[in-house]
Amino acid sequence: MVEGPPRFRRKTKVGGDTDAEVFCADEQTTVVVDVVRWQTLARHALAAEGVRGGTELSLFFVEKSDMVDLNLEHMGEVGPTDVLSFPIDGGEVLEVVSGPSGGTRGPDRSPPDRGDMPLLLGDIVICPEVAVEQAPTHAGTVEDEMALLVVHGVLHILGWDHDTADKTVAMQAREREILKAHHWNGEVPPTFSQSVPEGT
Secondary structure, eight states, X not given: OOOOOGGGSSOOOBSSSXXXXXXXXXXXXXXXXXXXXXXXXXXXXXXXXXXXXXXXXXXXXOOHHHHHHHIIIIIOOSSOOSEEEEESSGGGHHHHHHGGGGSSXXXXXXXXXXXXXXXXXXXXXXXXXHHHHXXXXXXXXXXXXXXXXXXXXXXXXXXXXXXXXXXXXXHHHHHHHXXXXXXXXXXXXXXXXXXXXXXX
């Protein structure tokens, strides 16, 4: 098993035994998107990283023109990209996973009471039109490309990155593990030729 970012190396469940909530919205009409399928994959990816109930993630599918605007506004890049991840409270998973022995609250303090408020992990935005365009030279098929972008986005929300060669290798290996278990249900297909998706 590939080790992830330090705060997620332990696979302690966050939020009990229920699944994390994944909210999806298809805000584009260019490509037919199986929202339920990608919602399920995102939930499986979160579970594979030890994230369970009491957490929320949003997954949006947008038009290329919308992605152009988001990419310029948030990344300073001109043109569309395939996926963008916007962590909100993802870093707080460390606090929840660490539990009472985390060492930052002192011996006489109980864990923070989050009450009924869910932990908002963040938002993932995917452009299906870009996924279709880059699939033949990237993941191989449109379905594999979409699956890769969903998993890639989830891992970014949870602190994974590809800003160095070592981190890139680790993140790609983790993506393959999750895709093999929850998208292909077994073997990685020979058509899958992964490189780092354009977005972050």
